[in-house]
Structure formats: structure tokens, C-alpha cells
Amino acid sequence: MRHTLTPGHGLLTGLAAVHLLLVACGALHVPFLQLTDTVRPWAQGYVHWTGASSGFSFFAPGVSPAVRVSFDLEGASGEQLHDDFRSDNSAVNVRIHSMMLRFGLQESRDALARAWAAAMFGRHPDARAVTVRVESLQLPTMEAHLQGSRPLWSEAYRAVFERRLPASVSTGEVTP
Amino acid sequence: MSAQSWKSSVGPxxxxxxxxxxxxxxxxxxxxxxxxxxxxxxWSLSESLPELLGNRGWVPWSVSEALASPSVPRVDAVVAALAPLGISQAAGIQGLAFVYVVALVGLLLGLHTRLSAVVAWVIHTVLLNSISFFSYGVETFAHISLFYCVVMPVGAAFSLDVRAGRLSEAPSPLATLSLRMLQLHLCLIYLSTGLEKLLGPVWRDGTALWEVLMQPQYGQFDFAWLAVVPWMVKLSTWGTLAVEVGYAFCVWPRRTRGLWVALTVGMHLGIAVMMGLWLFSGMMTVLTFAAFGWPLVAEAMVTRVRAAVLLPFHSSSAR
Structure with missing residues (x-):
């Protein structure tokens, strides 16, 4: 049976082809070429709303090292507590892990650490100081593992925060 | 072959x-x-909305803004718009989530499908732009899928809209174009992720899955024993590459389509069981099954039903 494109269906096919071209640009990390300043914001708006700019670099080209965040808290009378973000809900844990991986963004690090410290102060109202520790996992090769090497957590970031006192004394300190 | 004859043979x-x-x-x-x-x-995230979306959550709005798209509003804009009505931040976020869930139920049932899809897509886009720090693969595919639910005739089958006579489930050119778009998009996804993996030394030397499975947040079991059988790690790593790069080429021919759908679904089942990424794997399985697997299943079911209906007649005539 012979099929011919109607003008309407031809137009839709053309739009679909343009959409898939944008998808290919996003997937292959090719920036928009030769777009004028007037058109670029519209194109960016379109790809953000439709997801056409999405990249699919899952564990590619390399596997990012695991990151773990933990908190050492000092209570009102000097007692030490340890806490982390781990949840009983695996769906939430996946998101927490995504958040930790983005700690690699230099410009957001201190702000993230401050927000996490605030979350810990909220969870432990009696704590007067919290140390935020971010560690990354150094994994041995399979050969090294057979010879006795084991995964090793190494500290990548540390910041100490003290609770703001009710008076106007502010002692928030960041020591990365 | 001349350009004219090529056009006349390939064009149709x-x-x-x-x-x-x-x-x-x-x-x-x-x-x-x-x-x-x-x-x-x-449902799985409902109890963590304040931590994920609130300004006093794990990532305040001023920080999450860094990864957000300026072309898409965020939850803070919605909350600010609702504030003059006396609606608090928490109530605004819960209200948005509630409308999103209602729209998803409408989409699931195929009830006023287009409207439900538009509402779900818009809210999902706003939520996604607000939780950029927490998002991972499943969000990417949910976003793409909801947009396709808006523009494609997804309510024309298995829906209350069809039952109510609002939509027809008759075969249509638009259904074909939509399916092709979904299929080609999936090929682009698997090909690009496979090729990008090929650029990485750990994928080429076959040790990538060791690095993935030994990470505490992914490894659902203790995979240290894999060091004793490195060939198994290499086989799995290169197998993953073969399935992903081969997808765009092997999922089209009838002879290899069923095999590639099975291999892809199997790979995602493995990701779900071994890495605990059930939603991501479920989403990828749905996409491949709908785009390439369902036509095969439907065809097999029709053949089986036909055989069941016709067999008694053949049997009686043979007697």
C-alpha cells in the first residue's frame, strides 16, 4: 500500500525531526550552532521545558567516586554525637546521594555545608556546634583488592559551625 | 542508483x-x-517534601538556584504567588504536590488525558527545576515522557476517554509518527550513553562495574567477591556497552528485536536488583517495552487468539 504524506502530517513530521535534532544536540553535548541572540533564549526555553537538552551520561565516561557526608555534633554539655542524612526510605537515599555528588560544584560547597549544618541544628536543638565532614571513597583495583587493599574514605572537606546565640553574637565559622 | 530512482524507492x-x-x-x-x-x-517521596523542596530544607532555594533553568519557574515563584492569598510555604508545596498527583491519576486512567498530561507536565517541570540538586536519571526520563504525553495521542488506547467516546482507538498516522519519535529518541539515548561510556578507560578495560557495584550507595550486596572473578566483571561491563551501543541497530530488525528488548529489560532488571535503582529501571523498562516490546506482545497475543479460535474448526474438518 502506497502512503503519501499529507501537508499537515508532513509539517508534524518536520517538527518531530527538529525536536529529535535538538535531542541529539543535547545527548551529544553539542551547543546550539549559529543561533542569534534573539532565537537562543527561545530555543533554550523550549529544550528546558521539553527535556530535549537532557544529557545521558550515566556513569560515563568515568564512574564518580562515592561521597559520604557525616556530622559530628557537640551537645550543650560537651557530649559528642554523630549523625548523617541516611533515611529508611531508599527513594530518599538515592536523592540524598545525588545531592552529595553535587557537592563537587565548588561554588555551592560552603552554602551547602551551611544548609546541612542548619538542618542538623534543627534535628538536634541542644547542639551548640556541628562539624560537617565530606569524604570520598578511594577504591582499589580488583588486583589490589585481592592483595589486601580495601576501600578507603578520605576527607575532602570539613567545616565547623557554631549555633548563633540568641544575643547578637554570631560565631558561624567555616573552615574548609 | 540515480537520485531520482533513490527518491522514488526510499521516499514512499x-x-x-x-x-x-x-x-x-x-x-x-x-x-x-x-x-x-x-x-x-x-508516594515514596511524599514525607520528604519539606526537606527536598522547602527553603529550609537540605538545599535552600538560594543555593539550588545555581543549577536551575531561568526559563522555567521554580517552587519559590509559586509559593510567592500564593503568599498574598494567605497560603503558607508548606501548604503551597503540599497543594502543588496534590494537584500533581491528581493529574497523574487522570493520566493513568486516561481521563481527560490531554488536560491531565499538561497539568502533570507543567508541575513536574517546575518541581524538577526546583530540585536540581536531588534529581537523577528517572527525573530526566519522566520529564521527557510527560512532554510526550502532552503532544502524543496517548489517551487513544486503554483509557476512559476511549470508553466515553471522547477519543477513538482506531489506527492513525499520528500514532505512527508518535511511536517513531519515541523509538528514535530511545535509540539516541542508548547510543549516546553507550558511546560516551566508550570514551572512558574504565569501560574500555572492563572494570567499570567493579567501581559502580563497590560503591556503598549502589551496591545492594557485598560485591567484593567479584575481585576473584574479574572475567565476570569484564563480561558484564562489555555486555552493558554492547546492549547500549547495539540498541540503535539491533532493535529495528524483526529478527533481533525481541532479543534486544529482552536484553535491555534484563539489563535494567539487573540495575534495579544490584544497584537499588528501581524507579529508574522501571522507567527505562516501560519506555523500551512500550516502544518496541508491546507491538511484539500484541502480535503474539493476536496470533495465539486466532489459533485458539481457528484450531477447533481445523480439528473438526480434519476429523
Missing amino acids: KLAAFVSAPSSPQPLGVFRIGVAALLLIQA
């Missing part, structure tokens, strides 16, 4: 590829699968 095939009327059933399967998974996701 291309036209048939995108316009020969086909059943909208794969799109119905796609809609139901996506909506069901997103409802499960919404």
Missing part, C-alpha cells in the same frame, strides 16, 4: 515509516507505565 518507504496508520496501543501502554511509576515515586 519513509512516508510509510512515519504515516502508515498504526494502533495507538503502544502509546497507551507508555502512558499507563509512566503515570503508574510517577505515582509510586510521588
Whole structure:
């Protein structure tokens, strides 16, 4: 049976082809070429709303090292507590892990650490100081593992925060 | 072959590829699968909304703004718009989530499908732009899928809209074009992720899965024993590459389609069991099954039903 494109269906096919071209640009990390300043914001708006700019670099080209965040808290009378973000809900844990991986963004690090410290102060109202520790996992090769090497957590970031006192004394300190 | 003869032989095939009327059933399967998974996701995250979306959550709005798109509003804009009505931040976020869930239920059932899809897509886009720090693969595919639910005739099969006579489930050229778009998009996804993996030394030397499975947040079991059988790690790593890069080429021919759908679904089942990424794997399975698997299943079911109906007649005539 012979099929011919109607003008309407031809137009839709053309739009679909343009959409898939944008998808290919996003997937292959090719920036928009030769777009004028007037058109670029519209194109960016379109790809953000439709997801056409999405990249699919899952564990590619390399596997990012695991990151773990933990908190050492000092209570009102000097007692030490340890806490982390781990949840009983695996769906939430996946998101927490995504958040930790983005700690690699230099410009957001201190702000993230401050927000996490605030979350810990909220969870432990009696704590007067919290140390935020971010560690990354150094994994041995399979050969090294057979010879006795084991995964090793190494500290990548540390910041100490003290609770703001009710008076106007502010002692928030960041020591990365 | 001259340009004229090429045009006359390939042109009609291309036209048939995108316009020969086909059943909208794969799109119905796609809609139901996506909506069901997103409802499960919404339920699983419902108790953590303040931490994920609130300004006093794990990532304050001023920080999450760094990864947000300026073209898409964020939750803070919605909360600010609702504030003059006396609606608090928490109530605004809960209200947005509630409308999102209602829209997903509408999408699942195929009730006023287009409207439900538009509402779910808009809210999902706003939520996604607000939780950029927490998002991972499943969000990417949910976003793409909801946009396709808006523009494709996904309500034309297995829906209350069809039952109520608002939509027809007759084969249509639009259903074909939509299915082709979904299929080609999936090929682009698997090809690009496979090729990008090929650029990485750990994928080429076959040790990538060791690095993935030994990470505490992914490894659902203790995989240290894999060091004793490195060939198994290499086989799995290179197998993953073969399935992903081969997808775009092997999922089209009839002879290899069923095998590639099975291999892809198997790979995602492995990701779910071994890495605990159930929603991501579910989403990818839905996409491949709807785009390439359902037509095979539907065909097999029709053949089986026909055989069951015709067999008694053949048997009696043979007697």
C-alpha cells in the first residue's frame, strides 16, 4: 500500500525531526550552532521545558567516586554525637546521594555545608556546634583488592559551625 | 542508483515509516507505565517534601538556584504567588504536590488525558527545576515522557476517554509518527550513553562495574567477591556497552528485536536488583517495552487468539 504524506502530517513530521535534532544536540553535548541572540533564549526555553537538552551520561565516561557526608555534633554539655542524612526510605537515599555528588560544584560547597549544618541544628536543638565532614571513597583495583587493599574514605572537606546565640553574637565559622 | 530512482524507492518507504496508520496501543501502554511509576515515586517521596523542596530544607532555594533553568519557574515563584492569598510555604508545596498527583491519576486512567498530561507536565517541570540538586536519571526520563504525553495521542488506547467516546482507538498516522519519535529518541539515548561510556578507560578495560557495584550507595550486596572473578566483571561491563551501543541497530530488525528488548529489560532488571535503582529501571523498562516490546506482545497475543479460535474448526474438518 502506497502512503503519501499529507501537508499537515508532513509539517508534524518536520517538527518531530527538529525536536529529535535538538535531542541529539543535547545527548551529544553539542551547543546550539549559529543561533542569534534573539532565537537562543527561545530555543533554550523550549529544550528546558521539553527535556530535549537532557544529557545521558550515566556513569560515563568515568564512574564518580562515592561521597559520604557525616556530622559530628557537640551537645550543650560537651557530649559528642554523630549523625548523617541516611533515611529508611531508599527513594530518599538515592536523592540524598545525588545531592552529595553535587557537592563537587565548588561554588555551592560552603552554602551547602551551611544548609546541612542548619538542618542538623534543627534535628538536634541542644547542639551548640556541628562539624560537617565530606569524604570520598578511594577504591582499589580488583588486583589490589585481592592483595589486601580495601576501600578507603578520605576527607575532602570539613567545616565547623557554631549555633548563633540568641544575643547578637554570631560565631558561624567555616573552615574548609 | 540515480537520485531520482533513490527518491522514488526510499521516499514512499519513509512516508510509510512515519504515516502508515498504526494502533495507538503502544502509546497507551507508555502512558499507563509512566503515570503508574510517577505515582509510586510521588508516594515514596511524599514525607520528604519539606526537606527536598522547602527553603529550609537540605538545599535552600538560594543555593539550588545555581543549577536551575531561568526559563522555567521554580517552587519559590509559586509559593510567592500564593503568599498574598494567605497560603503558607508548606501548604503551597503540599497543594502543588496534590494537584500533581491528581493529574497523574487522570493520566493513568486516561481521563481527560490531554488536560491531565499538561497539568502533570507543567508541575513536574517546575518541581524538577526546583530540585536540581536531588534529581537523577528517572527525573530526566519522566520529564521527557510527560512532554510526550502532552503532544502524543496517548489517551487513544486503554483509557476512559476511549470508553466515553471522547477519543477513538482506531489506527492513525499520528500514532505512527508518535511511536517513531519515541523509538528514535530511545535509540539516541542508548547510543549516546553507550558511546560516551566508550570514551572512558574504565569501560574500555572492563572494570567499570567493579567501581559502580563497590560503591556503598549502589551496591545492594557485598560485591567484593567479584575481585576473584574479574572475567565476570569484564563480561558484564562489555555486555552493558554492547546492549547500549547495539540498541540503535539491533532493535529495528524483526529478527533481533525481541532479543534486544529482552536484553535491555534484563539489563535494567539487573540495575534495579544490584544497584537499588528501581524507579529508574522501571522507567527505562516501560519506555523500551512500550516502544518496541508491546507491538511484539500484541502480535503474539493476536496470533495465539486466532489459533485458539481457528484450531477447533481445523480439528473438526480434519476429523
